[in-house]
Amino acid sequence: MTEPRITIIDVARAASVHPSTVSRVLNRRAELSLLPETRQRVITAARRLGYRPSALARSLRLQRTFTLGMLVPNIDNPFFPPIIKGVEDTAHARGYNLVLCNTEDSSEREDAYLRVLRERQVDGILIASSFMADATIAELRRDRFPFVLVNRGTRGSDDLAVLVDNEKGVAAALDHLVDLGHRRIGIVAGPQTTMTGRQRLTAARVTLRARAVKLDPALVSVAEAFSQEAGYRAARRLLVGVEPPTAVFGANDLLAIGVLRAAREAGLECPADLSLVGFNDMPLTEFFGPPLTTVHVPQREMGVRAADLLIAQIEGKPAATRRVTMDVHLVVRGSTAALSRSQQKTA
Amino acid sequence: MTEPRITIIDVARAASVHPSTVSRVLNRRAELSLLPETRQRVITAARRLGYRPSALARSLRLQRTFTLGMLVPNIDNPFFPPIIKGVEDTAHARGYNLVLCNTEDSSEREDAYLRVLRERQVDGILIASSFMADATIAELRRDRFPFVLVNRGTRGSDDLAVLVDNEKGVAAALDHLVDLGHRRIGIVAGPQTTMTGRQRLTAARVTLRARAVKLDPALVSVAEAFSQEAGYRAARRLLVGVEPPTAVFGANDLLAIGVLRAAREAGLECPADLSLVGFNDMPLTEFFGPPLTTVHVPQREMGVRAADLLIAQIEGKPAATRRVTMDVHLVVRGSTAALSRSQQKTA
DNA sequence: GGAGTATAGGCAATCGATTGTTTTCGGCTG
DNA sequence: CAGCCGAAAACAATCGATTGCCTATACTCC
Missing domain, CATH: 3.40.50.2300 (Response regulator)
Known part of the structure; x- marks a missing residue:
């Protein structure tokens, strides 16, 4: 703005009143009585000059x-x-x-x-x-x-x-996988430097123990970020093992998508060869190939x-x-399927 | 903040100098010479008091x-x-x-x-x-x-x-479809109240004419927003006709995804029954089912x-x-395929 | 030793709006 | 007609930082 700014003083001058009066008129302060005519004169002048209050000055004064x-x-x-x-x-x-x-x-x-x-x-x-x-x-x-x-x-x-409710969400996700018959379940965890990352991994351990499914330490891979790329890298470590998982839980949807990519690269079809669950139910997950089963938040x-x-x-x-x-709940879509015969053979 | 704010005046007092000196020290103004010792005293005082400059006051004064x-x-x-x-x-x-x-x-x-x-x-x-x-x-x-x-x-x-470069992008998208053998091409256009929406539709018309493909007015559907939902609604109007398109160009990726949904609902497989091209190549499009062919921006x-x-x-x-x-370029993925025999029969 | 000068830093106006206090002025009362 | 009241609006301080200008001090030079 090269134009000089129109201030409350300009308006005051134009309406032949004191700046404080302009302020009171424009803020509709009832504390002080004002002549309707004065009020109108101020409003007209402000409009005519195209007055815009300065939020800066206002905030400085009000401390808000x-x-x-x-x-x-x-x-x-x-x-x-x-x-x-x-x-x-x-x-x-x-x-x-x-x-x-x-x-x-x-x-x-x-x-x-x-x-x-x-x-x-x-x-x-x-x-x-x-x-x-x-x-x-x-x-x-x-x-x-x-x-x-x-x-x-x-x-x-x-x-x-x-x-x-991370505990509930993780439990729902893993219960679903266990119910489908999966026993070799992999976890792609979020960064353990974050609360969310830690809570979800802990909850996963708790849930699997409750279902009497043992969690192979080789099937836990911690991603260094909550991103698709990090999920991909973490999943690669997971899928190359001698005894790969038949299902994977990704601590959020982006991680799950990274897993999907790694699986594809490894020649695994989802969900035929690998079931996959995410967390968050972020927008557009239903359009992925396959539509992602995930915990809705x-x-x-x-x-x-x-x-x-x-x-x-x-x-x-x-x-x-x-x-x-x-509250959260599981949304079952296309990325999870019952443990199949072929998977059992592999495992 | 209920605490009274630490101002430059507090720092000045603590360092036994004038506020202006504090300002000069903290802004490293070279215009005026200052004793290194004074400078240090000010810096120490500021740090000790936990002084935080007020961006408000600063902006008001600087008009920046x-x-x-x-x-x-x-x-x-x-x-x-x-x-x-x-x-x-x-x-x-x-x-x-x-x-x-x-x-x-x-x-x-x-x-x-x-x-x-x-x-x-x-x-x-x-x-x-x-x-x-x-x-x-x-x-x-x-x-x-x-x-x-x-x-x-x-x-x-x-x-x-x-x-x-909307012209180039749209041309690349439609050339691709035409090259694949498609002749009945549908357009899900963006809102014609937007420049982008209009430009892309115009470009589509120009391109098809250049390729001597005639554009059936019944195959142009204008979405009321650049969203998946609007794309879905627009696509439904398009796909129910007596002679549906064998390929569709969506004016952006979200519209294309809406088309995908509508196609699925109509029992059409993409790309077998319907080829689909989007625009923008927004993140994650490669993970859709099928991965979206689109114009990369x-x-x-x-x-x-x-x-x-x-x-x-x-x-x-x-x-x-x-x-x-x-500059833009087409990224061919899985949502487009050559016109098939079955499609020709239908059309 | 007095004038000149460089150096360090203080002074005060300013940015634009808000608001408690004071002034002004007309009208009314005793 | 002095005094008082109340309505209407002016006055002035304030929010916190910046900066052109001025002052004070010490030092140099002739």
Whole structure:
């Protein structure tokens, strides 16, 4: 903008009133009585000049930006967009804007962005990013800076959080495989540096033990990220063994797709040679070849609940609950099938 | 934050210097000489107090926010995340932050967000949103507000823009189908309220005419959005006719996936009964069932170029070029096949 | 030793809006 | 007609950082 900015002072001059009067008129403050005629003069002048308030100046004065920040690990993961939309819709409806930060699964970027968000004085932060050091979060806690964790927990503290019932979801996924007759089940786990990665792997162990299926350590492969590529690399380690699995559980859908690719490369058909279950039920999974059996997570709803929680906290409303756990359920599609004779022979 | 904010004044007091000195130290201004010892005292004090500059105050004073705004039609469309990442990476590398706005294909939201971005005084805007009224853009142009169009053009003006070679892409897609022997080719076009939608349909007509294939008006179905659902609805209208197409071109990948769904429902196998080509080559298309033949668009690169263009404009650097057209090429995968005998009989 | 000058850093205006306090002015009362 | 009241709007401080300009101090040179 090379044009000089139209300020409240310009409007005041045009309407022959004091700037403070302009402010009161435009903010519809009832505290002070104003002549209807004056009010009209101000409004007309503002419109005529094309006045746009400066959110910067306003925020500086009010110490409130009406902006939320959100840290997302990777916007490329189709799991997140619906969550983001849920947050955005809710925020918008309540008069807040959203600044989105893609941390690219890097803790440096997480820290950098967090700093930026605080310097910009966002009113609160949603953290869907999972690598973040507990120390960083502890700092937020100490400063009483409003924040909500999304799809990730922290050890034992009572931070505001919207979580997924990982235990139930993993159990549903593995029960399904066991029910189909599978006994050699492989796990492509998420990074064990993340809460989600650890919880799901632990839950898998628990479930298999409960079903009396023993988990061959050679069939557990930890991916270094929640991405298709990492899933592919992890799956390759899994499928080359002397006794490959007849079914694999991927700790999220992208990992499962990576497994699919590795399987194809190894000449395995899914689900004939290898059953596959994912987690999240991200958009478009039903169109994959084959359509992915996966654990459905109410993504948009998570975003909505997270934004609700955060805004309530910001506005000092009594939080009905500090922790929301989303229910999940298995969606059976085409990537899983009963253990076949040929698979039994191989195994 | 309930804690009182640490300001530059607090640091100044702690270091026994004037606030202006603190500012100069922390901004490494060389214009004025400072005693190394003073400098050190200030830095120490700032660190000890945990001073965080207020981006708000800074921006207000400098009339610069070092923030870019980006309007995206729908973050759910996997086509956009890589573009966004390209923008974000570039912006970040140049010291800018990005505020992302999801317009949900609604022109009201577009206008609302555009207003918000201007009130927040972002330094420039990237517009990937396609519905936006030309009048709104004209206003930006008039105010000399820096902006770049991404993946959409405007009629005849010389706005900064990063475009896709739609003509070439569409020609490649349809040439491929014609080369495979298809003559009854259906088009699922994008909304004709968007430039992209119109350009691709026009290009399709031109290409088919050039190949002397006549386009049955009954085989052109316009979707009301660039979404899977809209594609599905549009495709249903197309496939129920007395003489259905043997191949379909979807104006983007999501539309193509909608076609796939409709085809499946109609009992048609892809590519055996129906060949299908999309546009964009968004992430994961290779994992669809069948893997989608589509026109590859360098998504991340588009974002990078757009951010480059915008930042150059903001910083008053001479723009080498006002308009960048990305090259595209067809990626043949599994959703297209040569016209088969059975299809010929049907047709 | 006094004028000149370089160096270090303080002073104060400014960015644009908000809001508690004060002023102004007309009208009314005693 | 002085005094008071209330409505309407002006005044001025404030949010936090930046920067052109000015000042104070010490040092140099003749």
